[in-house]
Amino acid sequence: MEKENILIRLQRIDRRWIYLVLWLVVMIPLIFPFKIQPQPTPSVEKLFNYIDTMPENKALAISVDFTPDTRAELQPMVVALLRHAFATQHRVGILTVQVYGLGLAEEAIRQVTAEFNANANTRADSVIYGEDYVFWGWTTPVLTVMLGMGERITNVFPIDYYGNRTETLPIMQHIKNYDDIGILVTIAASAIPRSWINYAQTQFGVNLSCGITAVSAADFYPYVNSGQFIGMLAGMKGAAEYEQLVRERMVKNGMEWVLRNRGTEAMSSQTAAHLAIMAFIVIGNIAFFATRRKRK
Amino acid sequence: MNISTDPWVWIAAILTLAIFSFLYKENPLYRFAEHLYVGIANGYAITFYWHRVLVPSFFDRVGAASTPIATKIWLIVIAVIGALYFTRFIPKVSWLVRIPIAIVLGYACGASIPRAIDAEIIRQAKATIITRASFAHWQTGLWAVIILLGVIATISYFFFSSERKGVLKPLSYAGIIFIMIGFGASFGYTVMARISLFIGRLQFLLGDWLGLIK
Amino acid sequence: MQRRIPLIIVLLTGIFGAVAFFVPYPAIRNADEIMRNDVQRIITAFSLVLGVGSIVQHHLLKIRRKAQFWPYSYITIVALVITAIIGVFGGIDVTRPGVLPTRVGNFSFHIQTIYSNMMVPLAATMFSLLAFFMSSAAYRAFRARNLEATLLLLAAFILMLGAVPLGRFIHHRLPAFAEWILAVPNTASKRGILFGVELGIFATSLKIILGIERGWLGGGGK
Amino acid sequence: MGRATLYVPGLSSMADVATIASLNILGEVAKKTAQFGTPLIVPTSDPIVYTVAREVVKESYTAAGRPDAFHQDIVFFVTDQQFAFAAAVDGIMTREKPATNFLIGMFWAESLILAETGAATGAIQIAGTDAIAQLPFFITACDYTLIGEELYAASAYISREPVLLGAIKAQDYAKALITIIIVAFSLIALGLNLPVLKWL
CATH class of the missing domain: 3.40.50 (Rossmann fold)
Structure with missing residues (x-):
């Protein structure tokens, strides 16, 4: 019961919270970059x-x-x-x-x-x-x-x-x-x-x-x-x-x-943001499938 | 921290934040910025259409004493045809706008046909054909075979004239797999692109405006 | 007449455009150059009238009808007029000023200054909103709801990891694999789609020249 | 029966083939909603598309024998501003909670906002566009998606217009020809080692 509530609430979360997460995920590595160098393709x-x-x-x-x-x-x-x-x-x-x-x-x-x-x-x-x-x-x-x-x-x-x-x-x-x-x-x-x-x-x-x-x-x-x-x-x-x-x-x-x-300057933020978006997709899908199974 | 003292950087920063305010809620500040943008963009275009096309290609030549009189008349005739675009706003004669449109559209369509067939269809087909040279290395050969199969499978997915049965059935199924991998590639790249645009704005806000990026 | 004349012009200019590619005869070459440098260029320059005219007309109409948010329409019109005046009369090269001064003391309002500090931030920020719309859609809508969508997301994940320098720490072959997806299966599917798109464009161009496709006549009047 | 069907015919003008294709499909959808008595909502963002869409829906309701069920508010004009339109349709989705959303026609960046809200309200979503950049989003956010040329084909088969069907046929022949050339030339090149690339 408890768990289902969290999952449902996770799905209904206001978009502005997600916007805020993205803002922070991109901003922090810009100010405090970690050292990564792109390798030429x-x-x-x-x-x-x-x-x-x-x-x-x-x-x-x-x-x-x-x-x-x-x-x-x-x-x-x-x-x-x-x-x-x-x-x-x-x-x-x-x-x-x-x-x-x-x-x-x-x-x-x-x-x-x-x-x-x-x-x-x-x-x-x-x-x-x-x-x-x-x-x-x-x-x-x-x-x-x-x-x-x-x-x-x-x-x-x-x-x-x-x-x-x-x-x-x-x-x-x-x-x-x-x-x-x-x-x-x-x-x-x-x-x-x-x-x-x-x-x-x-x-x-x-x-x-x-x-x-x-x-x-x-x-x-x-x-x-x-x-x-x-x-x-x-x-x-x-x-x-x-x-x-x-x-x-x-x-x-x-x-x-x-x-x-x-371009190089942006790579830390880019990396962090990709991870965040992937996490969004994964969490969103977990919540989606968990609640769908319950409904069935 | 090293905040900019340039008034223009401040204007740019305020406009940037005005647009971002939309993320919280649609609001007057955002509407102001949006309308301002449309106005400035068109004013900018007018500037260069005037200074870099109409003046050098028309007015300077018609005005120059060295231009032969026949050329001057010719240029004026073209300009009159171009000016027919104004009739779009005069209901009674608005059909005349079709004449300049027809000249530009017809030429563009005619010019594109032979060149597009050459560049987009023949060259692309050539690149798909496998030859013995493709197998200079076993890997490149294998990739060339996969590309050939993928192209055929994708084409057969968009083949609508007959039902998907017989050989078309597995082919179009393979086609959808290739298409989805292709779209997945586009999707991943699109994520990268959208994020880049936001990074660009933060580089401006944090760097050029607030001086937080070294 | 209102339809026939434009259709005849389209047919003639269309044939000329195609012929100029095949016939390297000097007379045709010269005619083609005049067609491009004089006719096409000057007529296209006037076409800006269509764009600017529609925008001004649209906003004047909004103001007259007091449509929703009509006062904002004044902003568009005023910004357009001021920018155009500064650009047309203030000149393009700073070292060759026009009749209108573009500097008061230390404060410049040259067309390039307005471009860099107003137009660029407005356009770039408006587009960067997409990053946010996408992130929330990623969370709330992008689902592996069937085999196709799952395949798509999988390819996207590999690409997103391979595209950033982090990828090679997960597995040293990952960036190369992402590149392979782009260069092999992606190329195959995009090329297959391309053939279809190109045939469609070819058919449309031909239909326009031959007067079968007449949607463009809607440009004015009946 | 109670929940509505929402049909967005894209944000472009009649100049786009996708819009025309979408309006053909709208005609068929409107026939079905008229038959089953389902409420239909069609917001538009172009004045001309608005006029055409209204005629199409009216005709369909008459053809389905329910001219009485047609009323002026089914098709309406919202605004021509991209994000304002998206925000308005968003509002409709959250208020009316339609059972089905059709997003068919030409879309740009607003596709994301529309598909996301629709998915969140739990509607069955059917999308279709030839805007390739938007397709990956529709595929992951909607239940069914018509991909590019499939949209034209669907519209041609639904409307049964000979000109559209003829175009589909002609392009299919061209595609078959390209396929044959690629395969045949590859076989000749591999088997006989002839310089086929020079022939093209």
């Missing part, structure tokens, strides 16, 4: 190695195709990719096909260029706009961007995000179309990576990879398996793994700076 390593060993004259293109709602998962990827490209001295072109992605790209560029230029002593160490990197910005519709970049990027983006005419930028002498792009990484929370495959890759054969929210990551495995994507970063965990690889690369290159890695 094969698909993350594949993308890292590809960019790491890319010929120097090939540029990295990053398409910031997500919106502020999924910033927590995806922004760390943009930051890590930018750091990687600058650390290996590849040219970078940044764009977005989502108008709401513009501000996020701008934030990431401002952050990473500041990091590198604060630690630079010579011209070779610093990153300069229009020479080492370019922020093409955004235009519409998606087809104009994805198909047009195969012909001439300056026609798609006649002016960059800041309002400069792109033909006047020295870097654009080296990045004319997809032929000069070693790999284009689309960071997205929707089906946009599939559009990149359909339009940019089918017609122009550009190499692609994607960083994607965990929600849709499982749906993108068929494209990794088919080789249409060279590796993939899945969710905050994928971001954390990439952060680790980039950090190792930077240390190897003598860049022993203290930088915030928001």
Whole structure:
């Protein structure tokens, strides 16, 4: 009798108590993290190695195709990719096909260029706009961007995000179309990576990879398996793994700076929260089956 | 503790808490924040549609002396067609809105058909076919066979024209097992995703605002 | 006429869109580039009118009818107008200010500042509520009520453990097993579903071009 | 007999195939509730879906020979705001305690709130959507779930509309063709070691 009451009461508990538990489970490990390091999965390593060993004259293109709602998962990827490209001295072109992605790209560029230029002593160490990197910005519709970049990027983006005419930028002498792009990484929370495959890759054969929210990551495995994507970063965990690889690369290159890695930082909380959710499911099921058996 | 003195960080923090207040109860503060969001998002979009599309692709070119007159007329014709979107709000001529929609929709559909067949159907089918090269290692060979069987089983689960009997019965049953494992993978990943979003907000509240995270 | 003209346009632009892929002839290539860079771009830019217009219309209607919570509609409209004015007249690049100053003393109200400190927190927090809805659903609704649901939850558990660094302390093969689930059975089922989805999209695109599917005509008038 | 049936036709507009499919199924469900005299509740979140749903239900009640049982409050418009809609339907579920909940159509994040409350009130829940991200939640929180294309198929068979049925048939043939190609090419590649991948 006593036991049944507890089980029934457990099932009827107000949701706000569960909300409170989740809040604490996530908050405490953020303030007092335990030391755990993510180990890179094969698909993350594949993308890292590809960019790491890319010929120097090939540029990295990053398409910031997500919106502020999924910033927590995806922004760390943009930051890590930018750091990687600058650390290996590849040219970078940044764009977005989502108008709401513009501000996020701008934030990431401002952050990473500041990091590198604060630690630079010579011209070779610093990153300069229009020479080492370019922020093409955004235009519409998606087809104009994805198909047009195969012909001439300056026609798609006649002016960059800041309002400069792109033909006047020295870097654009080296990045004319997809032929000069070693790999284009689309960071997205929707089906946009599939559009990149359909339009940019089918017609122009550009190499692609994607960083994607965990929600849709499982749906993108068929494209990794088919080789249409060279590796993939899945969710905050994928971001954390990439952060680790980039950090190792930077240390190897003598860049022993203290930088915030928001993905890695989150892993303690993530672990605790997964355990909590699993516990919720298990307790909920025990209560459910126990009371159902009684009712029968 | 190292609380931020930036007024904008405080504004961001207050807005964050306003949305979180929904967890306790639907309330005026939440409604305020929600309506504010819709307004700002649209204002932001207007900014960039104006500065980064209409101005460089239309106004600058029509205004430039170097643009040939034929091109100018051509651009103005397109802009007039685009402006037909306004007729959506004028009941008598609102059908005219279908013209710009037809131009964009038709081209997008036409452009997608050959490319999607190539990228999504042919490339995916190719990746499923087993060749002798798949067996370079016994493991990769075995996984390729499982994928092939799984794909066929899943397709047969969504095969509606005939009853599930004969060979279709065990196949579609295997299909549902594959589908459930696939959905389980999505489920686990979705849990991870949702938690990440909340961690992101706490990183802001505890880190950027209160300065509790080092 | 109100239906025939749009249907003819859809047919023609549809055929052009497909042909441009197959015919590498320079004249077609050039026409296609003009189609994308001029026609599609300028027309799509105007399409924002539809979105913004519907939102303004919707809220004005609410205010006029004094519908539930109507005073909040003023917030949306005022926020929209102010943000648009700041963005359009204040300029995008801070080093190249527009006609409207975006700074009073030390306080900046540049479009990027508003984006980073108002739009981002609002959007990100609204979405993060899902973590809470999911946790309470995990407790109160996600049941292993039959074989399918049990299988699903089992796969989910393995993945959730494998996805965090903790997994390898439980068993050193666990993360690899989670990765295998994703790369093999998951890939198989998602690819099977993908074929169906893609055939559906293909059928719909074809039906739109041929004028069989006319739902989009509902965009205005009768 | 006493407890109601709740039918939520999703939160999207008529532009979504899932919504149209859902309204076809609603017609059949309404016929049954009219026959058995079960109260029916249909909250909607789109003005046009509301109008169409009302017509569909009215027709079904007439077809079932119970036009008298149809009244204006069966189908009603709640709000177009996602979470406000979820909160309102939540309220209906806890107050009315329907015996059956149908959640069929297009759903987003609110799917969780709806399915959770329904499960807590002990209703039999039947879900159906082509929103793949929401499907895993429906499968674990509901008793029966129509997965993706099953929704279209169910709607086509219920409505018996030749255009819908034809589309299902055509896509089935295409799927069969893909299967045959994959199997045949694999066999040729394994048995004869021919470069089949180059043929595609």
